[in-house]
Amino acid sequence: MPVHQPVSFLTAVWRGFLMRCPQCGTGKMFGRFLKVNHHCAACGEDLFHQQADDYPAYLVVGIVGHAVFPAVLAVELAFAPPMWVHFALWMPLALIGVLGLLQPVKGAVVGLQWQLGMFGFEDGHLRRLPPCDTSAAG
Numbered sequence: 001m002p003v004h005q006p007v008s009f010l011t012a013v014w015r016g017f018l019m020r021c022p023q024c025g026t027g028k029m030f031g032r033f034l035k036v037n038h039h040c041a042a043c044g045e046d047l048f049h050q051q052a053d054d055y056p057a058y059l060v061v062g063i064v065g066h067a068v069f070p071a072v073l074a075v076e077l078a079f080a081p082p083m084w085v086h087f088a089l090w091m092p093l094a095l096i097g098v099l100g101l102l103q104p105v106k107g108a109v110v111g112l113q114w115q116l117g118m119f120g121f122e123d124g125h126l127r128r129l130p131p132c133d134t135s136a137a138g
Contacts, residue, residue, distance in 0.1 A: 014108075016112070
């Protein structure tokens with residue numbers, strides 16, 4: 001297995017958010033909308049170990065909810081529109097927000113898992129660590 005250069009925490013998470021391989025930042029992380037590729041086509045880094053599960057969905061619901069709810073409340077207090085106006089305005093906005101953020105947030109979660117060596121990413125994480133200097137031990 002090749003030894004890779006260390007990647008900072010923020011860089012790995014940002015590359016994941018951009019839906020790129022956390023190791024090289026070049027290869028695409030997703031083969032389909034939420035299906036993570038088994039490995040990076042550019043550098044060969046294994047990505048199939050990820051176990052993002054429902055965590056990205058929880059994060060996205062929290063982000064979109066915290067963004068949309070204050071706007072809904074402000075519009076209601078300022079204009080008091082009928083309920084159908086709220087549905088016509090906020091449902092599409094929330095849906096676009098959720099669908100737009102779900103893949104990048106899942107990529108960021110996979111980048112986080114990769115950088116921290118979680119689940120099956122331990123071997124790759126150990127390859128990225130600098131070798132121990134045992135000559136100074138005394």
